[in-house]
Amino acid sequence: MESMIGRGRDAISMIVDPDSFAENQVGNVQVPEGYGPGAVVGTASLNGRPVTILANDAQAVNPRFPVVYFGVIGMEEAYKMASAVYESILADRDKPVGEKRPLLLIVDTPGNGPGKVEEIFGMNKATGAYQLALAEARKAGHAVIAMVIGRAISGAFLCHGLQADHILALPKECGTMIHVMPLTSISRITKMDIERLEELSQESPVFAAGVDFFYRLGGVEEIVPAPEGMRDALARHVELVEALKREGHYEQTGPWSRGALGAERGGRTTRPEVLRRMAEEFAAVSSSYLA
Amino acid sequence: MSYGNGQKMSFLEANARQRANWLVDEGSFTELLGPQDRMTSPHLPALGEAVSFDDGVVTGVGRIGTRPVFVISQEGRFIGGAVGEVHGAKMVGIFRLALDAYKAAAEKHPDDLDAYRPAVVISFETGGVRLHEANAGLLAHAEVMDMIQDTKGKLPVISLIGSKVGCFGGMGFVAAATDAIIMSPLGRLGLTGPEVIEQEMGKEEFDASDKSLVSRTTGGKHKYIMQDCNILVEDTIMGFRRALCDLLAQPYEKVCACRRIGSYQLVKEQMDLVALAVELNPGDAKDVWRYYGNEHPEQLPELETAEFLRVVHRRPKEVR
Numbered sequence: 001m002e003s004m005i006g007r008g009r010d011a012i013s014m015i016v017d018p019d020s021f022a023e024n025q026v027g028n029v030q031v032p033e034g035y036g037p038g039a040v041v042g043t044a045s046l047n048g049r050p051v052t053i054l055a056n057d058a059q060a061v062n063p064r065f066p067v068v069y070f071g072v073i074g075m076e077e078a079y080k081m082a083s084a085v086y087e088s089i090l091a092d093r094d095k096p097v098g099e100k101r102p103l104l105l106i107v108d109t110p111g112n113g114p115g116k117v118e119e120i121f122g123m124n125k126a127t128g129a130y131q132l133a134l135a136e137a138r139k140a141g142h143a144v145i146a147m148v149i150g151r152a153i154s155g156a157f158l159c160h161g162l163q164a165d166h167i168l169a170l171p172k173e174c175g176t177m178i179h180v181m182p183l184t185s186i187s188r189i190t191k192m193d194i195e196r197l198e199e200l201s202q203e204s205p206v207f208a209a210g211v212d213f214f215y216r217l218g219g220v221e222e223i224v225p226a227p228e229g230m231r232d233a234l235a236r237h238v239e240l241v242e243a244l245k246r247e248g249h250y251e252q253t254g255p256w257s258r259g260a261l262g263a264e265r266g267g268r269t270t271r272p273e274v275l276r277r278m279a280e281e282f283a284a285v286s287s288s289y290l291a
Numbered sequence: 292m293s294y295g296n297g298q299k300m301s302f303l304e305a306n307a308r309q310r311a312n313w314l315v316d317e318g319s320f321t322e323l324l325g326p327q328d329r330m331t332s333p334h335l336p337a338l339g340e341a342v343s344f345d346d347g348v349v350t351g352v353g354r355i356g357t358r359p360v361f362v363i364s365q366e367g368r369f370i371g372g373a374v375g376e377v378h379g380a381k382m383v384g385i386f387r388l389a390l391d392a393y394k395a396a397a398e399k400h401p402d403d404l405d406a407y408r409p410a411v412v413i414s415f416e417t418g419g420v421r422l423h424e425a426n427a428g429l430l431a432h433a434e435v436m437d438m439i440q441d442t443k444g445k446l447p448v449i450s451l452i453g454s455k456v457g458c459f460g461g462m463g464f465v466a467a468a469t470d471a472i473i474m475s476p477l478g479r480l481g482l483t484g485p486e487v488i489e490q491e492m493g494k495e496e497f498d499a500s501d502k503s504l505v506s507r508t509t510g511g512k513h514k515y516i517m518q519d520c521n522i523l524v525e526d527t528i529m530g531f532r533r534a535l536c537d538l539l540a541q542p543y544e545k546v547c548a549c550r551r552i553g554s555y556q557l558v559k560e561q562m563d564l565v566a567l568a569v570e571l572n573p574g575d576a577k578d579v580w581r582y583y584g585n586e587h588p589e590q591l592p593e594l595e596t597a598e599f600l601r602v603v604h605r606r607p608k609e610v611r
Contacts, residue, residue: 064569067491075565079558086555114483114491119508120576121568122519122551124482125561128436128464129552135440154420154429155461155482162433180425189422192338206334206376206424219430255433259383268427270333274324274380275387281323282352282388289321289352289359290395291407 002227003175004108005150006058006071008040011106015147015231016044016051026052026084027091036076037061038068041084046102047235052088054081055106056160058150067113071151073159074113078126081160085133089140097141098246102238103134107161108150127159134163138254143241145234148211148220149227154180165241165253166221168233169211178220179209205267218262294318298529302453303477305528307349307366310414313528314451314535315353315360322351323388324381332375334424343369346377350385355536357406359396361389364414367456373421374462379431386411386438393446410539411448413469418484419460432461439468443553447471447546449538451531452478452520457509459484471549472519473534474511475526476596480519481509503592507576512591512599516580518606521549525596560608583607 004011012021023042024031031041037060042053062068062076073081085103092100112118112127138144146164148157157178161167170176186207187194201208205216214220224233244252251257262268292300297313305313312320324330326344335342347369353360363385365372374382392409400407420428442448448469452458457479458466466472466480474480483491485499485508498504507513514520522538524530538546551557573579580588584604591599 075568076562079562079565082558083555083562086558090555112482114488116488116492116497116508117568117573119481119483119488120513120517120573120579121564122467122481122517122561124463124467124480125519125552126565127482128467129558129561131433131436131464132440132468132553133555133558135437136443139440154425155464158429158432158436158461158464162430163436180420180429181422186422186425190338190340200337204334204337206427207338207422208426213426217426217430219426255430255437258430259380259434262427262430268376268430270330270376271380271383271427271431274330274377275384277328277330278323278350278381278384278388281328285321285352286392289354290392290399291357 001173004170004227005175006108008055008057008106008108008149011147011149011230012040012044012053012055014227015104015234016046016053017048020045021053027087029087031080031083036074036080038072038074039077039080041080046238050101052084052101052103053106054084054103054160056109058108065113065117067115067118071109072111072113073109073127073156075118075121075123075126078130078159082130082133085130085137088142089137092142098242100140100142102143102145103137104234105144105146105160105164107146107148107152107157109156109160110151110153111156112159127155130159131163138163138165139250141245143238143245145237145241147230147234148176148178150176152178162255166237167219168222168224168237169220170227171223171225172211174227176211177209178211178214182209216265217267218258218260218265221261298527298532300528302475302526302528302531303455306368307364307414307416310528311349311351311362311364314412314414314532315362316355320351320353320362322349324350324384330377332377332424334375338423340423346375346381347372348378348381350381352388355539358539359392359409361385361409361411362414363411365416367416367454370421372417372456374417374419374428374431375421375424376427376431378421379428379434383431383434383438386435386442389446390441405542408543409446411442411446412451412535413448414451414454415458415462415466416454416456417458417460417462418456419462432465435465436468439465447539447543449473449535451535452480453511453526453531467552470546471521471538473522473524473531474514474520475524475530476511477526478511479505479509480514485509506592513576516583516603516605518608519551523596523600
């Protein structure tokens with residue numbers, strides 16, 4: 001099946017209305033040409049409605065930050081994406097929930113910028129800033145939908161994807177990769193036999209690499225069978241999320257709801273027990289703390 | 292060790308339970324889901340790994356004055372304080388309880404909320420995701436970020452960083468997303484850990500075994516100069532506790548003013564800082580310290596904390 005790895009810009013064309021994508025234009029702001037080239041932001045239409053696009057460009061390199069290539073999100077990229085999110089919130093601040101522009105995240109990124117300059121200036125802030133912006137947009141009533149078309153690796157997936165209301169992914173047959181670390185690296189670090197790890201990963205989705213395992217953990221809402229289906233699936237999930245938000249069901253989307261989904265699908269069953277018992281134990285002593 | 296003696300102890304040396312107990316008022320800490328509950332990782336045994344009865348994090352509630360303080364204290368001695376399913380759920384659980392407590396306090400004390408406003412305090416000691424249960428750990432990080440956004444405008448979240456493992460990986464951005472960060476010079480904060488940078492960039496560019504290089508790049512003094520650490524304290528429990536109490540005694544808006552990210556305005560400031568990174572292209576953090584007016588940057592790492600605080604020049608809040 002057709003692989004979409006490294007084809008973030010192609011994915012945008014496949015998803016939005018023909019010729020509707022205005023790159024670097026979000027709200028009233030024009031992002032300077034060439035800034036954060038590893039990230040693509042802009043405004044397009046989806047079935048006639050304006051949407052904000054946030055994607056990775058795996059073909060671009062950032063001449064100012066050499067760690068940014070092949071879809072890496074560096075400092076400029078993360079702040080560029082955060083700005084596009086804040087501009088979207090501002091542009092629609094007076095619109096009711098349901099009419100606020102959706103944010104579509106097209107995900108194909110292997111990591112956040114690892115480097116000395118990045119650490120000196122604080123790459124942790126850049127990725128954190130983008131995540132907070134997305135969470136704010138989600139809670140302000142925008143539908144935020146992520147479409148994993150290629151690589152969604154570890155911290156970069158946290159940065160660009162895991163704050164969405166709903167996460168969709170192409171199947172592994174398209175070459176889609178979702179993981180923290182490949183089993184070979186886990187084997188090296190944990191000093192466990194790779195065959196044994198492969199065997200274990202059949203029963204336990206909790207450390208194995210792959211879209212299907214994330215699905216079982218509740219980390220992916222839906223697997224879209226083929227790239228041609230992305231456009232319709234995204235439009236459908238925008239509607240689903242907006243319907244929930246119009247009713248005020250904000251806890252039924254986003255990271256919190258994926259926790260419940262993980263329990264439902266049998267991938268993360270201890271989490272709800274932890275939450276339940278903590279609440280119970282606090283209830284027994286709360287009167288002495290809540291004066 | 293008594294509470295009084297505990298105050299004098301090195302924060303770096305203290306374990307997670309000692310930190311949790313001694314950061315809040317004496318005798319006020321109640322552990323929630325403590326070792327007696329034996330809520331251990333369901334995933335580690337399959338991998339032949341030992342479990343810990345607290346899964347590497349102490350969670351609970353204490354008081355500072357009239358205020359309930361919800362505490363998360365990570366234990367680096369257990370798999371480097373890394374976050375798995377249970378550990379992550381305990382962090383999320385603390386935020387849920389704190390948000391509920393905020394609701395109760397806002398109803399009960401509408402005119403005097405600052406005195407009763409709950410706080411969340413995180414004593415970080417972690418490299419982020421626990422590889423043995425990596426996917427669950429990753430999803431838990433996203434939940435914690437979601438919770439932090441929920442606290443905005445309601446209650447302060449304070450990071451304390453001064454333990455051996457430091458605060459790296461996904462927890463590096465969790466810390467960045469909190470309202471205020473207190474560090475000791477021994478604290479380490481970053482996204483990509485030193486070993487990973489070395490692996491990516493080569494030893495000649497970044498030698499992870501060079502402790503002073505690691506400290507200059509990720510340490511409390513550097514983060515203080517950059518305004519990425521708000522308060523720099525001595526390496527004692529008392530040092531951290533006093534700074535925490537002083538901070539919480541401020542009006543909530545003052546605590547929020549410590550933030551470095553979390554609004555469009557702050558993102559714009561950070562973008563100016565990134566432009567400065569391009570302009571300076573520093574080979575070492577010392578180049579940045581000099582840029583901010585520290586004439587003898589090579590002397591700063593050697594200084595005692597009090598002397599450092601007296602002489603250091605920090606990044607002005609406006610970058611240029």
